[in-house]
C-alpha cells in the first residue's frame with residue numbers, strides 16, 4: 001500500500017500511526033520526505049507493507065525529479081493507494097474530480113483519507129467527505145482521520161487490510177523496513193535540520209553517514225556529514241561558536257538513541273557540496289536515485 005498526497009498532508013505521520021512506531025521523519029515544513037520509506041507491519045497472521053512517499057509537486061530541480069519518480073514507482077508497486085489530504089484544504093468539485101482522475105491513471109484502487117480532522121469541525125469534514133465520495137470519479141472509500149492523534153486510524157487500517165491480496169510475506173517477520181539503521185540515522189539528523197533551521201537551509205541540506213562503528217561494551221561511534229550547497233549555509237548550520245550545530249547534534253543523538261535502543265556517540269561536520277541537488281553524480285552518491 002502506498003501513501004501519496006501533497007507535501008505536508010501528514011503522510012509520514014500516518015505511516016508511523018499505522019505501524020504504531022516512529023519510522024518516517026516528520027516536520028512542520030513541506031517536502032520533508034525525499035525517499036520512499038517502507039514500513040513493514042508484522043502481526044499474527046499477516047504482514048502488511050506500507051510505503052510513505054515524498055509529497056507530490058511539480059519538480060523544479062533534479063532532486064525533486066528523483067523524488068517524484070519514487071512516488072510513481074511506489075504507486076506502481078502497490079496493491080492499494082491511500083491518497084491523503086489535509087481536510088482544511090478546500091477544493092471545488094472540478095478540482096476533486098481532477099485529483100481523483102489523475103490517481104486513476106495508476107492501476108491500484110484508491111482510498112481517500114481526510115487528515116487533520118482534529119483541527120476541523122464536523123460540518124467542514126462532512127462537506128469535504130461528501131465532495132470526494134459523491135464525485136463521478138468516486139474512490140473505494142473516503143475516511144476522516146487524525147494521524148497525529150490516532151483518531152480513525154484503527155478503522156482505516158481495517159479498510160486497508162481487507163483490500164490487500166493474500167501473498168506469502170515479502171520480508172522476514174522481524175523486519176521493520178528494507179533500509180538499514182544507517183539510512184534512518186541520516187534521516188533523523190535531517191529531521192533535526194528541518195526543525196532547527198529556517199528558509200531554504202533545510203532544502204539545501206542532506207546528510208551522509210561517514211562512519212558507523214559498533215563497539216562491544218562501548219557506545220556506537222557515528223560520524224555524519226551534513227552537506228550544504230553554499231559557504232553561507234555552512235555558517236548558518238554551524239552558528240556562532242558552533243552553538244547551532246551542537247544543538248542539532250544533541251537533539252539528533254537523543255532520537256537516534258531512542259530509535260536504535262542503545263547509546264551512541266555522534267559527531268557532525270558540515271561540508272559544502274556545490275549544487276549537489278542538481279548534480280546527478282552527487283545525487284546518486286548521496287543516496288537519491290531510483
Ligand SMILES: Nc1nc2c(ncn2[C@@H]2O[C@H](COP(=O)(O)OP(=O)(O)OP(=O)(O)O)[C@@H](O)[C@H]2O)c(=O)[nH]1
Nearest residue numbers: 007008009010011012013030031032033055147148
Ligand atoms: N493537527 C494535526 N497535525 C498533523 C496531523 N497529521 C500530521 N500533522 C502535522 O502536519 C505536519 C506535516 O506532517 P508530515 O507527516 O511530515 O507530512 P507529510 O505529508 O509526510 O509531509 P512531506 O513529507 O513534507 O510531504 C507535521 O507538523 C505534523 O505534526 C493531524 O492529524 N493533525
Ligand SMILES: [Mg+2]
Nearest residue numbers: 011012032033
Ligand atoms: Mg513526509
